Amino acid sequence: MTRAAFAASIASAVGALALMRSAHASESYAVTHTDAQWRQLLGPARYPILRENGTEPPGSSPLNDEHRSGTYSCAACGLANFSSRTKYDAGEGWPSFWAALPDAIRTRADYELADPRTEAHCRRCGSHLGHIFDDGPPPTGKRYCIDGLALKFAPGKAA
């Protein structure tokens, strides 16, 4: 490859990255705050999960052992994301669901690990919730592996 061709290929790769980034940035949400506001609203435990794509340590969430009927909502904006009806014990250490509530979740490809994963975030505020895998139970075969810190549980009638 000539030096010019090499430079051109780098330029196009950078261009593609910029495009990907702007596609991500163009996703708009009904609930928005500045980063400083999110930090204050969410506090030191929830902020890194919801706003920095963090992952809580496995087995750390009290919601792993939550078996009552009720609704799991986004801890950042309160949108109902999951129903107790689709919760199951995946044995992985995080609250798991085989489906999300209708129109609650948006996804994007996550290339942080060598094996690309599907990232899940809240439709209303864009906050990171967890990841979706294809090893869940019927009827969907999906496993929504969600950080407990990203959710707030309200017991009651299941959504």
Ligand SMILES: [Zn+2]
């Ligand atoms: Zn939200």
